[in-house]
Amino acid sequence: MKKKLFGISTVALLAVGLAACGGDKNEDTTSSEGEPASSSESVGKAVGYKITGIDPGAGIMEATDRAIEDYGLDQWSVTSGSGAAMTAALKKAYDKEEPIIVTGWSPHWKFAKYDLKYLDDPKGSYGGAEEIHTFGRLGLKEDLPEAYAVLQNFHWTEEDMAEVMVEIIDGEKPNVAAQNWIDANEDKVSAWTEGVEKVDGDKIKFVYVAWDSTVASTNVMANVLGELGYEVEMSQVEAGPMYTAVADGSADVLLAGWLPVTHKTYIEKFDGKLDDIGVSMENVKIGLVVPTYMDIDSIEDLQE
């Protein structure tokens, strides 16, 4: 009971985070040192003209290079690291109310934990609302029809995914958080598996990148197929190898196909070698994200 209440409140917080796409902000942008936390003239200097990025293969990194170009941000660059390094840097800056600009995406638990906003993107470098697609290797439908049927039915919401992500960031193991969600959402899961026959230890291999959203979906699907009798392997790789593995058939499924913009380059590269099985979520988004205490609202504000 207690847990359920917690789940609802964190999801409510997340919804607030998702809604906070610029607009109202704090009047007081003064940091403890007495300097403005940021202003339109000093934001570049304050952050060393750096955008805190994630793993180099992520589509959001390519989009950020495009934004730097589109907005003429000649002095700026994006640092690469990982999703975990990005959220660690965000936490460090946020706790001290220091300026920081990160590559961000929704759904993501950071919107439940911090007051953040997307910078407006009038040039559309980051695209708009996107969908998350499930991709399989060619021949998967014939080889593993039961799994294929479940993957085709797989569809959930930002709130669903947020419950899993928030539990993981609060310390739960990914597979346990995934199972807790499955146990609490039997109606949704049974809609995915309805009429699908059980199997007896058939092997299926997921490839995924350590993006929090992808960790959540991959663990949920792995457990659902496990309950159906599959022996599920999960292999964590970088973004390029994730697509390569499904395209060359060395893995069966990836759940993190962000389209039409984020993974456009990968989809074009592997055209004809991937089976677009279905859409698991709509209205997802990428962009540049800052704490609401920062006094900027648009990527244009990064221009000098």
Ligand code: PBE
């Ligand atoms: N992401 C999460 C990925 C796709 C899923 C937005 C970090 C990317 O940029 O490729």
